[in-house]
Amino acid sequence: MTVAPEPPEPSGDAPPTAADxxxxxxxxxxxxxxxxxxxxxxxxxxxxxxxxxxxxxxxAGKSTLMNILAGLYRPDAGEVRVEGRPVDFGSPRDAIAxxxxxxxxxxxxxxxxxxxxxxxxxxxxxxxxxHERESEAEIGRLAERFGLRVPPGARIWQLxxxxxxxxxxxxxxxxxxxxxxxxxxxxVLAPQEADELFATLRSMTxxxxxxxxxxxxxxxxxxxxxxxxxxxxGKVTAAGIPATGATKADLARRMVGRSVLETLERTPFxxxxxxxxxxxxxxxxxxxxxxxxxxxxxVRAGEIVGIAAVAGNGQSELAEVITGLRPCGGEVxxxxxxxxxxxxxxVLRRGVAHVPEDRTSVGTAPNxxxxxxxxxKRYRQPPVARGWLVDESSARAIALDLRDTYRIAAPxxxxxxxxxxxxxxxxxxxxxxxxxxxxxxxxxxxxxxxxVGAIETVHRLLLDLRAKGAAILLISEELDEILALxxxxxxMYEGRVVGxxxxxxxxxGRIGLLMTGGSEADHAPAxxxx
Amino acid sequence: MDLGLILAGGIAxxxxxxxxxxxxxxxxxxxxxxxxxxxxxxxxxxAGFSTTLTTGNxxxxxxxxxxxxxxxxLLHAVVTIHLRAxxxxxxxxxxxxxxxxxxxxxxGLANTNVARLPAFTVPVLSNIPIVxxxxxxxxxxxxxxxxxxxxxxxxxxxxxxxxxxxxAVGEAPAAADAQGIGVYRLRYAYVVLGGVLAGLAGATITLxxxxxxxxxxxxxxxxxxxxxLVIFARWNPIRAAIGGYLFxxxxxxxxxxxxxxxxxxxxxxxxxxxxxxFFLDMLPYLFVIAVVILGSRQAARRRIGAPAALGxxxxxxxxxx
Numbered sequence: 001m002t003v004a005p006e007p008p009e010p011s012g013d014a015p016p017t018a019a020d021x022x023x024x025x026x027x028x029x030x031x032x033x034x035x036x037x038x039x040x041x042x043x044x045x046x047x048x049x050x051x052x053x054x055x056x057x058x059x060a061g062k063s064t065l066m067n068i069l070a071g072l073y074r075p076d077a078g079e080v081r082v083e084g085r086p087v088d089f090g091s092p093r094d095a096i097a098x099x100x101x102x103x104x105x106x107x108x109x110x111x112x113x114x115x116x117x118x119x120x121x122x123x124x125x126x127x128x129x130x131h132e133r134e135s136e137a138e139i140g141r142l143a144e145r146f147g148l149r150v151p152p153g154a155r156i157w158q159l160x161x162x163x164x165x166x167x168x169x170x171x172x173x174x175x176x177x178x179x180x181x182x183x184x185x186x187x188v189l190a191p192q193e194a195d196e197l198f199a200t201l202r203s204m205t206x207x208x209x210x211x212x213x214x215x216x217x218x219x220x221x222x223x224x225x226x227x228x229x230x231x232x233x234g235k236v237t238a239a240g241i242p243a244t245g246a247t248k249a250d251l252a253r254r255m256v257g258r259s260v261l262e263t264l265e266r267t268p269f270x271x272x273x274x275x276x277x278x279x280x281x282x283x284x285x286x287x288x289x290x291x292x293x294x295x296x297x298x299v300r301a302g303e304i305v306g307i308a309a310v311a312g313n314g315q316s317e318l319a320e321v322i323t324g325l326r327p328c329g330g331e332v333x334x335x336x337x338x339x340x341x342x343x344x345x346x347v348l349r350r351g352v353a354h355v356p357e358d359r360t361s362v363g364t365a366p367n368x369x370x371x372x373x374x375x376x377k378r379y380r381q382p383p384v385a386r387g388w389l390v391d392e393s394s395a396r397a398i399a400l401d402l403r404d405t406y407r408i409a410a411p412x413x414x415x416x417x418x419x420x421x422x423x424x425x426x427x428x429x430x431x432x433x434x435x436x437x438x439x440x441x442x443x444x445x446x447x448x449x450x451x452v453g454a455i456e457t458v459h460r461l462l463l464d465l466r467a468k469g470a471a472i473l474l475i476s477e478e479l480d481e482i483l484a485l486x487x488x489x490x491x492m493y494e495g496r497v498v499g500x501x502x503x504x505x506x507x508x509g510r511i512g513l514l515m516t517g518g519s520e521a522d523h524a525p526a527x528x529x530x
Numbered sequence: 531m532d533l534g535l536i537l538a539g540g541i542a543x544x545x546x547x548x549x550x551x552x553x554x555x556x557x558x559x560x561x562x563x564x565x566x567x568x569x570x571x572x573x574x575x576x577a578g579f580s581t582t583l584t585t586g587n588x589x590x591x592x593x594x595x596x597x598x599x600x601x602x603x604l605l606h607a608v609v610t611i612h613l614r615a616x617x618x619x620x621x622x623x624x625x626x627x628x629x630x631x632x633x634x635x636x637x638g639l640a641n642t643n644v645a646r647l648p649a650f651t652v653p654v655l656s657n658i659p660i661v662x663x664x665x666x667x668x669x670x671x672x673x674x675x676x677x678x679x680x681x682x683x684x685x686x687x688x689x690x691x692x693x694x695x696x697x698a699v700g701e702a703p704a705a706a707d708a709q710g711i712g713v714y715r716l717r718y719a720y721v722v723l724g725g726v727l728a729g730l731a732g733a734t735i736t737l738x739x740x741x742x743x744x745x746x747x748x749x750x751x752x753x754x755x756x757x758x759l760v761i762f763a764r765w766n767p768i769r770a771a772i773g774g775y776l777f778x779x780x781x782x783x784x785x786x787x788x789x790x791x792x793x794x795x796x797x798x799x800x801x802x803x804x805x806x807x808f809f810l811d812m813l814p815y816l817f818v819i820a821v822v823i824l825g826s827r828q829a830a831r832r833r834i835g836a837p838a839a840l841g842x843x844x845x846x847x848x849x850x851x
Contacts, residue, residue, distance in 0.1 A: 093710045108708035110698045112838060120691075121698050122709025128690050 022084070023048045023179050023210040024069060024100070029078035031064050038064035039075070040234040046179065051201055051211045052240070053225035055218070055255055057451035058421050061234040062214050066181045069212075070102035071095035082179070101172030102181040107164050111157040115139065115150055115167050119174050143170055146203050147196065162193035169200065180204065181212040186220055187449050198224050216255070216451045218248045219480075230254040256453055267467050269487045269503070272301030273335075275440050275471035276322065281330035281340070283317050291317040292328065293495040299440065299471040304462065306486030307475045308511050314495035315475045316357055319444045322473070323347055323354040334440060348377065353438035355429055357445045357475075359422065363429045366418035370410050371399035373417050374432050406431040407457070423454030430461050441465060444475045459485060479508060479515075493517045537664045540779025542739045545676040546571075546731050547774035550756035552683050552767050553727025557603075559687060559765055560720035561700040561839040564606050565621025565821065567728050568753025569628020574599040574732025575748050576632040582644040588737045592647065592730070595737075599729020600722045602628055607721040611714055614843035618821065625753070629746055639743035647671055647738045670738035672730075676771070683767040696720060700837035703844040713844050728753070754817045755781075761820070764835045 024046040031039040038061045046052050056062045067073045069080060071089030080087050082098045089095045092102070109118050116136045120126070126135070136152040143150055148166040156164060165185060172180055182201075186194045201211050201224065215221050221228060222243055230238035230251060237254040276299040285291035291314045299305045309315045320326035324339060324347035332340040334350040356362040364373045375384050375395045383394040399413040408427045410420055417425060426446065433441060443462065447455040462485060466472055476482050482489055489506045491499040491514040499514040501507070550567050557564045564570075574595035582591030602624060609620045649670045656666035687693040695716060698706040703713045735748055742748075755777060763769035831840070 091710065092708070104708075108702075108705040110702040110705045112701045113694075113697065117694055118705075121694060121706065122711050123691075126691055128692075130689055130691060130694060 021048050022046065023082070024212075025081040025084075026065065026069065027079045027081070029065060029068060029080070030076045031061075031068060031073060032076055033064075037234050039068070039078075041078070042231070042234070042236055043239060044229060044236070045240060046210050046212060047227075048210055049205050049208050050226040051205055051213055051224055053213045053215060053221040053228045053243070054231065055215060055221055055228055055238075055251060056231035057216060057255055057453055058423055059233075060231040060255070062231050063183060064234075065231070066102060066183065066212060066214060069095070069100060070181055071100075072102075096172075096175050096177065099176060099178040100181070101175060101177030101179070103165065103168045103172060103183065103185065105183045105187065107168055109156045109164055109167060112155060114155050115152045115159075115170070118156060118167055119152075119171050121171075123175070139170060139174065142173055146173065146200050148200055149196070160193075162189050162196075165189070165197070166200075173204075177209075179210045179212070181214070183214045184216075184449075185213070186215065186217065194220065218251050218452075221251070222246065222248065232257055252452060266463060270302050271487075272303075272469060274298050275301050275335055276473065277331070277333040278318075278322065279331040279333070281318070281321055281328050281332060283321050283326055283328035285314075285317055291495055292321065294330070295492070295495065295497055297490055297497055297500075299473050301439070301471050302466060302469050303487045304466050304472040304474055304485050306482035306489045307473065307492055308479055308482050308489055308515055309475075309477075309492035310515050311477055313492050313515075315492050316444065317495075318492070319354070319357070319442050319473070319475055322440075322442050323352060323356075348436070351437075351439035353377075353433035353436050353441045355426075355433055355441065355443040355446050357448075359425050359429060360418070364417045364425060367416055369414045370403065370408070370417055370420070370428060371395055371413045373428060374399045374402050374413075377432055377436050402428075402431040402435065406461075423450045423457075426450060426454065426458060430458065434461060434465055438465075438470055440471045440473070442473045442475070445477065446474070447476070447478065447481060455481075479511065483508065483511075491515055534664055537779060538667070538669070541665055541775055542669060542673055542778075543781075544771075544775035544778035545670075545673045546734045546739060546752060547756050547759060547778055548676045548680065548771045549672075549727045549731035549734060550753060551759040551763065551770040551774055552679060553724035553731070554756055554760045555683070555687075555724075555763070555765055555767055555770060556696075556720045556727070557724035558760060558840055559696055559700045559837055560717045561703060561837055561842065561844070562607070562610055562717055562721045563617040563621060563821070563841045564603065564624070564721060564724055565618060565757060565818065566602065566606055566624025566628060566753075567724075567756050568749060568751070569625035569632075570599045570602045570725050570728035571628075571732035571735075571749045571753045571756075572632035572746060573602055573628045574729030575736045576636040576639070576732075576743065577729070578733030579644060579736040579743050580635065580639055582737060583639065583642055586645060588645050588647045591644070591737055592733050595729040595733035596726045597729070599732065600726040603722045603725020603728070604718075606725070607718045610843065611717050611721070614845070617841050617843075618818070622818065633745055636743050636745060636748075640745065642743070644737070644741065646741050649738075670734075672734045672738045680767055680771040687767070697837075700839055703839050704846075707844075707846060713846075717844075728756075731756070757821070758817050761834065761836075765837065 022045050026042065026044040029039045029042040030037070042061070042065055044065060054062045054066065064073065068075050071092045071094050082100060087098055089098070095101070110121065116132060116139055119139050120130065120135060139152045143152065143166070148170055150159065150163045150166045150170070156167065159167070169180065185197060189197060201213070205211060213221070213224060225243045227240045228238065228243055228246055228251065229236060229240050232255060238251070278295055278297050281292050281295045282290065283292040295314070295318060297305065307315045307318070317326055321328040321340065322332055324342055324344040327341050330340065331338060334347070334352055337350055339347045339350055339352070360366055375398060378384050379390055384391055384398065396413060402408070403410060403413055406427045408431065409424050417428060420428065446458050446462070450458065462472060462474070474482065474485060483506055486506070487503050489501045489511060490497050491511055493515060494517065499511070501511065550571055554564060554567055577598040578591040578595030581594035582588045585591070606620055606624050609615045610617045647670055649668050651668055652666040652674070656662045687696060695706065695711050698711060699713050699716045707713050732749060736743060759770050759773045759777065763773050
């Protein structure tokens with residue numbers, strides 16, 4: 001009575017013809033939203049047993065297409081066939097019933113409940129009584145089969161983001177999904193976790209299941225996908241091309257619509273005076289455990305110093321200490337002035353700008369307008385400040401100016417920023433911070449979750465700022481980004497700087513080893529704290 | 531004084547708190563705070579009493595009480611779930627509405643008598659030494675219903691599929707919605723169930739434990755105590771029941787009701803006209819303040835295990851927040 005819903009195995013009772021080896025076929029899909037055609041006669045097909053990557057920038061229409069497949073939207077025109085049969089999904093439940101499940105970027109888990117309870121949530125079985133023990137064992141077996149390491153009895157809030165994603169995949173597999181759609185699955189994962197995910201996806205396709213992998217990261221798409229479909233502005237620009245033989249440059253061009261400068265133009269490095277000097281800083285994290293255990297580093301004018309570290313090794317806390325958001329021991333000097341344990345506004349007046357890790361709750365006030373967010377660091381000075389009043393018209397003028405200069409795509413400057421896309425939000429934050437003409441910019445994960453075009457913009461802005469003589473501390477988990485931008489790379493591990501390289505000596509293998517706490521032989525993966 | 535009588539009386543009036551508290555637990559586990567318990571109980575009390583007076587049948591009175599409680603709760607549900615009003619404000623309004631309405635409707639009901647719901651002694655169990663006579667002798671049928679309801683409520687919440695869905699709706703409505711669970715539907719159902727149980731609690735007073743109508747003194751703050759119990763019991767029906775019985779045993783309702791003059795050698799402070807009655811008048815305000823403070827402090831809520839979405843209206847697909 002509590003048997004795992006087994007999908008009918010793709011058996012060899014008939015030799016698969018071209019038509020029935022297709023798991024999903026979408027023909028001529030059209031979907032319009034007010035003011036935008038999200039899908040303009042899109043064709044897409046997914047073969048049985050393949051990983052098919054769907055590549056495109058934010059707003060290219062790939063999520064819309066997949067939401068149609070997953071039953072969240074109905075297409076305005078076009079047809080969807082699952083395993084040869086035409087379908088018309090009214091809800092995600094219908095899609096699941098047809099064997100089609102989607103794992104969204106934002107997980108839909110109940111934090112206070114266990115993995116097992118989350119998997120069972122919303123199912124018709126068990127009918128009334130929860131046989132927790134049995135279900136747990138059953139889910140444990142399913143997890144093991146696909147290499148999804150997660151304890152079935154653990155509560156969701158105790159799990160890392162990577163583990164939570166495994167629960168979402170488990171939910172779909174338990175519901176008998178033969179076709180899995182993953183929306184930007186690696187955006188939240190540490191590199192090791194991404195490798196484990198790829199292994200899981202491989203074990204699924206080996207059983208004849210199929211995976212759609214939505215992404216805008218070229219490297220991982222080439223690593224995991226069998227075929228690639230590229231979308232741009234609601235249209236398909238490359239339909240199911242084989243991954244072998246595809247090149248990054250070609251994919252990027254189809255995605256962005258022009259050739260992308262892969263190599264960043266950098267002016268020669270001319271180090272100036274020391275702007276930021278951190279000496280023997282110690283600090284605790286939010287759980288009151290030591291996060292920084294004696295960090296010392298310098299950043300000079302006209303220099304980008306990159307911090308390479310796996311998540312949870314103290315780099316976030318370092319940024320907060322420097323920007324006045326976290327108490328610490330030791331010394332932090334900005335142009336010789338002590339700023340440690342001073343208020344954030346003191347630090348700001350010393351010329352320190354901050355692009356925080358958390359764009360939506362630290363970087364911006366989500367429910368305030370674009371204008372309010374853009375003047376947030378200058379409302380105390382004229383012309384925005386007029387006595388103790390805010391001069392609305394000059395605030396508006398500034399916002400309009402910045403919106404155009406930094407190409408922030410917002411309907412009006414009165415739009416609440418929570419409605420902006422990630423890339424536009426980050427442009428708004430950078431606009432605000434750069435316009436303070438900072439001596440030092442602390443940028444944390446400035447490109448996380450952004451598409452290729454937006455990443456390019458952020459990189460260009462950082463390099464422009466460097467050329468103007470600002471000192472930049474760049475904290476990122478994208479090692480490629482660190483290596484591309486930095487004049488010097490400091491490696492952090494467990495709250496200490498364990499290595500420092502100039503751009504010329506920076507070697508990805510050596511840095512990667514230091515990041516994971518390895519010396520030579522032991523390549524033990526560093527614990528990526530959740 | 532007879533200690534056995536006090537304890538048996540505590541079990542009986544504890545049943546009142548138990549029904550109201552478990553009703554409130556259901557509503558709050560679904561994510562809706564209903565501070566209107568006092569009003570719903572009073573309306574249940576007056577509806578049960580006057581219907582019994584008219585029909586002569588206390589069972590019809592009981593059904594009337596539960597219906598009225600449910601209808602009042604439905605009003606709260608519409609206001610807070612669909613119209614997304616503040617749950618504290620709507621609940622307080624419900625209490626004022628219920629209290630006022632009950633006093634008007636109960637005009638002239640004082641000094642009347644109605645048939646009580648039957649009381650009986652459970653054979654065998656009542657022969658258990660010490661506990662038997664207190665718990666199982668000459669108690670109202672509703673007291674026994676209470677005994678059965680407590681484990682049922684607990685098991686419903688913790689051990690069944692509907693209970694899993696209930697908890698999900700109160701903890702993470704967006705996640706529940708994504709799994710095809712009708713968040714609004716369930717919230718309506720459990721808020722109304724809470725009202726039905728509050729009405730039952732009211733009728734328990736007027737038709738079983740302390741028959742008669744005494745205006746708003748009939749319930750006299752016990753709705754607020756039930757809300758307090760929910761918090762102290764940390765949303766667990768079994769703890770709420772234990773708390774209800776204990777509290778009822780030592781409170782004025784019981785001690786005053788039993789006419790006990792002295793307790794352990796001290797003058798009973800709860801008899802009418804004595805000093806401790808001020809305590810009662812204070813309760814509603816104290817509980818509202820406690821609830822509001824609690825609602826505003828995320829950390830405190832998490833520490834005591836309040837349902838994560840308690841007090842927060844659910845709107846599908848709202849970005850940010």
